[in-house]
Amino acid sequence: MAGKQSQLEALIGPVVESLDYQLWGIEFKSQGRNSVLRIFIDTLPGKEGGISLEDCTKVSRQVSGVLDVEDPITEEYTLEVSSPGVDRPLFTLEQYQLWAGAEVNIRLRVPFEGRRKYRGIVKGVEDQDVVVVVDDHELLFPIESIDKAQVIPRFD
CATH class of the missing domain: 3.30.300.70 (RimP-like superfamily, N-terminal)
Structure with missing residues (x-):
């Protein structure tokens, strides 16, 4: 694909x-x-x-x-x-970097630590990995392992 x-x-x-x-x-x-x-x-x-x-x-x-x-x-x-809308999907490393600080839902292609779905804050990008803070733990997800990611809209 x-x-x-x-x-x-x-x-x-x-x-x-x-x-x-x-x-x-x-x-x-x-x-x-x-x-x-x-x-x-x-x-x-x-x-x-x-x-x-x-x-x-x-x-x-x-x-x-x-x-x-x-x-x-x-x-x-x-x-x-x-349009990508307020709950915009993220596709590229540049987009993850642009949306650093945003809360996201991430679904992985294969489970990591027994889970495929994560919700956390995008911290940024390191090499080909997306850095996400989930429950006070910093996780690195290789971009090719992410099946789908969407920004969770905030209405402050």
């Missing part, structure tokens, strides 16, 4: 960037006839405002055209384009 992910990022990233958005991340869930390709876009750093439905529609049309021509996914799927 890592190869497919890289291929999709290489195809979709330039399209999103050419429309003056940032590609935040890509999720592909292969589930037969119910497969979903979900693309998260965000505003460029330093740009005010958020992502609107119109922004998502514009990106969806352009990406759909590229995917139709390149055909990287042979099975049927639904294309979804959205």
